[in-house]
Amino acid sequence: MSGYAAIFPGQGAQLVGMGRDVAERFRVAAETFAHADEVLGWPLSRVCFEGPAERLNATDVQQPAIFTTSVALFRAAVDAGRFKPEFCGAMGGLSLGEYTALHLADALSFADALRLVARRGQLMQQAAERTAGGMVSLIGADEAKALALCERVSATGRVRPANYNCPGQIVISGDKAACEAAASLAGEFDLRAVPLPVAGAFHSEHMQSAAEGLRQVLAECEFRTPQVRVVSNVTAAYHERPDTIRELLYRQVVSPVRWQACVERLIADGYTEFWEIGPNRHLAGMLRKIDRRAKVTNVGTLADLTPTD
Numbered sequence: 001m002s003g004y005a006a007i008f009p010g011q012g013a014q015l016v017g018m019g020r021d022v023a024e025r026f027r028v029a030a031e032t033f034a035h036a037d038e039v040l041g042w043p044l045s046r047v048c049f050e051g052p053a054e055r056l057n058a059t060d061v062q063q064p065a066i067f068t069t070s071v072a073l074f075r076a077a078v079d080a081g082r083f084k085p086e087f088c089g090a091m092g093g094l095s096l097g098e099y100t101a102l103h104l105a106d107a108l109s110f111a112d113a114l115r116l117v118a119r120r121g122q123l124m125q126q127a128a129e130r131t132a133g134g135m136v137s138l139i140g141a142d143e144a145k146a147l148a149l150c151e152r153v154s155a156t157g158r159v160r161p162a163n164y165n166c167p168g169q170i171v172i173s174g175d176k177a178a179c180e181a182a183a184s185l186a187g188e189f190d191l192r193a194v195p196l197p198v199a200g201a202f203h204s205e206h207m208q209s210a211a212e213g214l215r216q217v218l219a220e221c222e223f224r225t226p227q228v229r230v231v232s233n234v235t236a237a238y239h240e241r242p243d244t245i246r247e248l249l250y251r252q253v254v255s256p257v258r259w260q261a262c263v264e265r266l267i268a269d270g271y272t273e274f275w276e277i278g279p280n281r282h283l284a285g286m287l288r289k290i291d292r293r294a295k296v297t298n299v300g301t302l303a304d305l306t307p308t309d
Helices: 020-025 027-040 044-050 059-079 097-104 110-130 143-152 176-189 205-220 242-252 259-268 282-290
Strands: 004-008 088-093 133-141 159-166 168-175 192-195 273-277 295-299
Touching: 004 097, 020 027, 020 044, 020 059, 027 044, 027 059, 027 110, 044 059, 059 097, 059 110, 059 273, 059 295, 088 097, 088 259, 097 110, 097 242, 110 205, 133 143, 133 176, 143 159, 143 168, 143 176, 159 176, 159 259, 159 282, 168 176, 168 205, 168 282, 176 192, 205 242, 259 282, 273 282, 282 295
Parallel strands: 004 088, 004 273, 273 295
Antiparallel strands: 133 168, 133 192, 159 168
16 A cells, blocks of 8 residues: 555635745746636636735635645645655545545546636535525534534524534534524533634535536536545545546535545555645644544645755
8 A cells, every 4th residue: 555645625725825936946836827827718826826815715716726726736746756646545635625636636637627626616606695604613513512503503594514624623504694593502512613704605505506507517527537546525435436526526515524534534544644735734733633643744835845854
């Protein structure tokens, strides 16, 4: 078995300036951003490098921006000799990051993956604008407590777990009124509630229209069997055939992201060394809460591409 797994971030990892220092130093990263600009027909690279933050933070922009930056960082890490693909036996990504993993595992081309995540972002933004939704992170929660809180506030609207991130952190998603009620009552369940600054109720039934729109785009893309194992957010099992990849990516839009189970699957299969590749360092903290023995190497800036050992 190969020695380590690569993991890639999802929405919320963006920050103005991401990828700029690496693109200035590595031609392969600069070419990745240039290719993205060409595919999309607008200057994504400029928004990544210069902002403004309001534009970069929009759902329809941050998804292709994080995907492109993560791919650029991965390619630069390989070019620098920092990351050795021959030792990578599995990949995974949180929500949007699953697309990054599938592309880098050769399940679909860069252009198709970029068009998919760009359209995904547009559809999710549109769905969010149709209904008043939100998301709340519950700190200290296990599944039983999260479900009990959702049931307690069910009279105010629909809400349910949407992200099983790590022990003690579950995100719920649904109607804005239900999210507000859950946040106000969280203390009664010995939980701390943190409302998230997101456009809508992601990974919930609020996103059904986005899932249906994405299904058509998925059907138009050529998928291949991954050359590196990629774990699915929906099932926490490895992707297999192109037709099931399409179905699981469709379901992912409205299904809970089982990130903790994904990481536990990788660890159970012998991967205790992880490379988090992408802007920011959102996954490392979750990973250590899932298994404190896991080793994490981050690649998010030019400094990370210079070995210190």
